[in-house]
Amino acid sequence: MPSTISSSSIRILVVDDEAPARRKLLRLLRAESGIEIVAEADNAESAIAAIEKHHPDLVFLDVQMPGADGFDVVRAISADRESRAVDVPRFVFVTAHDHYAVRAFEVHAFDYLLKPVGEDRFREVLRRAQEQHKRNGDVSEKRLRGLIDQVLRDRGFSERLLIREESRAYFVNVRDISWIESERNYLILHCGSKSHTMRGTLDSIEEALDPKLFARINRSSIVRLDAIREMQPWFHGEYKVILHDKSELRWTRRYITRRPELLRNL
């Protein structure tokens, strides 16, 4: 794997949605020795692709990017590690101003840079990363997990889900989903006429979704509440759920009793 290459030079990826901000980091990096810039990315999707392709040792990752942000990148890479044994790079987060993110970085001992990036701070952070890289210190999976969990807790539920296909990865906004169906180890996200497949279980995705928007209605499906057109009482206290896209699903008793407030509102 590239991270174990004998050369001491550290392979770097720079991610920022604003080109001048990337140029600034690149200029600072080029003044240093022992580094190799392998790629730059201007959005979350291409950042994930670049990490998988180039296996950088160190990623300067902008936290705020429209659509999907830096934490979405970290979450996707960390999930990758579980499924595909991809090496997790070291991350240095870059942010303009973000109280809770900075708090999370400090709690979980991640380095970060504040914009506008100052030269001294930049050198200090880079030096630390180089030392760890030389010592070949492992990137603690647990620390990354802890960071993601805290950020998830702080900012609430997932707003988008990462879909991977053979050649590309992209995000789906949860508000575009009508319902989610589970099939063995896969989840099928039904979004109007389109559908997307991702690895995962209903239990884990149920936790990540806002219960104000979604409800589990039976063992193998979750619906977005606003996608429901009507519900008809069925046998045994169950309901037939008809969605705007004309799908018909069953809301079973066991899952009705889990969310009694929903039927009171409807």
Add this chain to the structure above:
Amino acid sequence: MSLPAIIRDDSSLRRGPSDPSASTSVDPLRPAQPSPIPPALTWSILFLIYTVIAVLLTEYRYLDDLSRNRSGTFAIRSLEEVTGVYTAFILLPLVLRAADWYLFRPRRLSWIQIAFWHLLAGIAFALVHTWLMAVTRQIISPLIGLGSYDYGIMSYRYPMETSNDLVGFTSIVCIYYYFKKFRIAQAQQLAAAQLKAKLAEAQLENLRLQLQPHFLFNTLNTISSVMYEDVKAADVMITQLSDLLRLTLRASRTHEIPLADELQITRLYLDLMQKRYEEKLRVAYAIDPALDNSLVPQLILQPLLENSLRHGMKPSGEAIDIRIAAHRDNGSLILQVSDTGTGLGNGDTSAVLGRGVGLTNIRDRLLQLYGDGQEFRIVNGANGGAEVTLRVPYRAGPRSQIADEPGESSTGAASLRTS
């Protein structure tokens, strides 16, 4: 229907400048009204007042009799005054409804017309009142052992009571008129205060946006990068950032400003954003130059642009086009912000309005400023992105003030180009 009518009047007022959307049952945007008086309570109080009047009048008549050495008239005087007063009380709802009809029309009547209808209504009231008095007295008198009641010659009674009743009728209508006027003024004051608060909130919101650490730090970061590449460009950015902060800080206290002034703030903001995003953000303006002096609510465009940038940009990093258009449509000014971003998803309007204080604040201010004369619509545009349309009444104001000032106009002009 008098007091319920007073309460109903509040709702007709509400329909006026404040809230056209009667369909939304729980509308947090509906301005608070002066708390209506419960009808049952009002009627009880009025009944009490009429009773007191009946007692006073009986006492007047009875003492009059006593002073002329006529005694034993208490029962008959009581009967006369009680029936006189309570029949008037029964007619009160009709009286007030009539007064409502000729005093509080959507289009005011002339004084002559009001006087005519008032006289007509007063005479009708007097005739009906007199007839009711005659009937009730003739029915009740034998029942309470006073024998048959003699009301004299009715052809004289009617004109006699009419002159008396006209005075009473006019007093009631006058009291009602001023009471209702007072309530309307109260409601208007409240609405004005709310509008002022909304504007203050919008200014604060806007200030927060520009002074928003994110915006500020990211712009500074861009400058700190650009200055290594192009000192002049960095210098322009610093001037623009300063101009933008200055314009926002001294945002005027009026609700409306000339379109040219609003656009100048918009252009400075978008120009800075465009320098941050470079080729990923393209901005186009389609502004009818004849509209420079037309009035628009101030600070109305920026929340829309921020919305496009924050929520419209795709995670795949594609470029976004933002188009700002202004044109006149008969008596309306149409402002449009459209983008080629992610759009509204499955057309979930709730999700769109949930996107921040900015949009609800805009909807709110438009409602309070123009009532039914405005429109605020967010739809999925033809280009796949979001399309926001504002329609406000067209009114030309004084010439733009800030655009003409030296110093600021130079950078303003620099930012006029479409990027």
